[in-house]
Amino acid sequence: MRRNSIIADAKFATLQNLENTKCNSSKSGGQNRHEILIKSTLTGKHGFSVASILKYLEECNVTIQFVEIKRPEENSSDSDDDIRLNEVYVQCQCSYTDLENAEISLEKNSSLVVKRLSQLGPERETLHDVPWFPRKAADLDYCRHLREVCEDNQINTEHPGYSDQEYRERRRQIVDIARKYKHGDVIPRVPYTSDENQTWKTVYSKLRSLHAQGACSQFNTSIRHLEKIGLYSEDNIPQLEDVSRYLQDCSGFRLRPVGGLVSARDFLASLAVKVFQCTQYVRHHLSPMHTPEPDCCHELIGHVPMLCDPDFARFSQELGIVSLGATDKDIEKLATLYWFTVEFGLCLQQGQLKVYGAGILSAYGELEHALSKNPEHCEFDAEKASTQSYQDEDYQPLYFIAKSFQDVLTKVRKFTNDNIIKCFDARYNADTESVEVFRKNNPHDVARVVEELNGHITFLRGLVG
Ligand SMILES: [Fe+2]
Numbered sequence: 320m321r322r323n324s325i326i327a328d329a330k331f332a333t334l335q336n337l338e339n340t341k342c343n344s345s346k347s348g349g350q351n352r353h354e355i356l357i358k359s360t361l362t363g364k365h366g367f368s369v370a371s372i373l374k375y376l377e378e379c380n381v382t383i384q385f386v387e388i389k390r391p392e393e394n395s396s397d398s399d400d401d402i403r404l405n406e407v408y409v410q411c412q413c414s415y416t417d418l419e420n421a422e423i424s425l426e427k428n429s430s431l432v433v434k435r436l437s438q439l440g441p442e443r444e445t446l447h448d449v450p451w452f453p454r455k456a457a458d459l460d461y462c463r464h465l466r467e468v469c470e471d472n473q474i475n476t477e478h479p480g481y482s483d484q485e486y487r488e489r490r491r492q493i494v495d496i497a498r499k500y501k502h503g504d505v506i507p508r509v510p511y512t513s514d515e516n517q518t519w520k521t522v523y524s525k526l527r528s529l530h531a532q533g534a535c536s537q538f539n540t541s542i543r544h545l546e547k548i549g550l551y552s553e554d555n556i557p558q559l560e561d562v563s564r565y566l567q568d569c570s571g572f573r574l575r576p577v578g579g580l581v582s583a584r585d586f587l588a589s590l591a592v593k594v595f596q597c598t599q600y601v602r603h604h605l606s607p608m609h610t611p612e613p614d615c616c617h618e619l620i621g622h623v624p625m626l627c628d629p630d631f632a633r634f635s636q637e638l639g640i641v642s643l644g645a646t647d648k649d650i651e652k653l654a655t656l657y658w659f660t661v662e663f664g665l666c667l668q669q670g671q672l673k674v675y676g677a678g679i680l681s682a683y684g685e686l687e688h689a690l691s692k693n694p695e696h697c698e699f700d701a702e703k704a705s706t707q708s709y710q711d712e713d714y715q716p717l718y719f720i721a722k723s724f725q726d727v728l729t730k731v732r733k734f735t736n737d738n739i740i741k742c743f744d745a746r747y748n749a750d751t752e753s754v755e756v757f758r759k760n761n762p763h764d765v766a767r768v769v770e771e772l773n774g775h776i777t778f779l780r781g782l783v784g
Pocket residue numbers: 613617622662677678
């Protein structure tokens with residue numbers, strides 16, 4: 320059973336933003352959409368009054384479109400870690416001049432810090448209508464939905480832990496780690512209880528009995544190595560910090576603790592900067608083989624071994640890069656592609672059907688189902704997969720089969736080149752570990768690429784000469 324899917328979230332965001340646009344369609348031209356984060360350096364009851372700030376922004380000709388408030392915790396201390404709990408995210412519409420004036424005035428109040436998430440610098444004229452996106456891993460600290468999902472609102476009446484107060488409190492404690500986490504922090508270790516380790520053991524041992532036969536070779540190679548070096552075993556839940564360090568050595572990806580399902584846009588964007596959002600809490604012990612939400616069993620068993628493989632990691636990152644600044648409709652397509660590849664993908668290896676999708680590799684029943692004759696199997700087609708109807712309450716009725724990761728990557732590249740049209744292209748710069756933006760038909764940006772290309776050609780001449 321899976322209730323909260325990345326596709327459902329993408330569809331929800333499309334509707335929500337459409338609604339916001341309708342509400343603000345009467346606004347005149349010459350104004351741009353902006354996203355800002357206002358934080359107070361004071362905490363708890365000393366925090367700022369959100370109402371007065373919104374009123375002030377409106378007085379500065381800033382039209383508020385959407386607001387998300389992060390309330391300070393009742394019992395929060397005044398430690399540095401709590402500062403960012405006292406903040407408000409604002410989507411608004413106004414001219415650059417009005418926004419700059421409002422920011423300067425707000426920051427005159429010494430306790431307030433304004434972080435603008437809109438595009439900045441020379442790109443802002445080209446990208447003014449493009450939704451903000453992170454350029455480097457540290458920017459994920461400003462992704463608003465990473466905060467939103469940290470609430471305990473993902474547990475609904477159908478969650479096995481819904482009426483178990485002890486479980487809910489434990490889940491909340493672990494979610495707090497994600498809530499306080501900032502890029503660059505060491506991920507705090509969770510002293511898992513013997514019950515939690517027992518749940519992991521039940522899941523791990525049952526799944527491992529099927530992996531040798533059903534999983535693709537890349538998965539089996541990675542998980543065997545994780546076991547060989549002692550990071551993975553059936554006895555203990557691996558710690559995210561240890562796994563993240565190992566993963567970084569394998570493919571450059573790192574883990575970031577998260578409190579639940581992340582919005583499709585933010586989740587895909589994090590892949591672009593080689594970060595995988597990873598839950599740290601464990602599913603309910605009464606239901607070890609089913610979980611309605613991602614948990615560390617799903618992430619660590621299903622996703623991490625695949626992300627250790629550099630080719631697969633590259634494919635995941637490319638999906639993320641294409642998503643940056645994409646329209647809501649295109650995010651839906653990319654989320655659906657993600658679903659039918661990274662989560663529920665099958666491949667052919669030496670003539671045999673194998674699994675590479677994390678949603679299958681971490682679910683005993685679905686692993687058997689996916690490889691049986693019951694579901695429909697068809698060759699991977701990026702266009703079809705991007706709009707394929709899906710199942711989030713039962714096993715998938717249809718799976719796409721890839722010839723190889725390279726084949727999937729080539730097809731997805733072609734599909735996105737032809738269908739995801741943007742006013743810029745983005746690329747990950749491994750030297751600076753950040754996303755570079757190239758404006759289409761911009762002489763300066765084209766010259767940058769030509770210069771780089773000349774360097775490559777000179778190098779190639781040296782190699783073959
Ligand atoms: Fe997943």
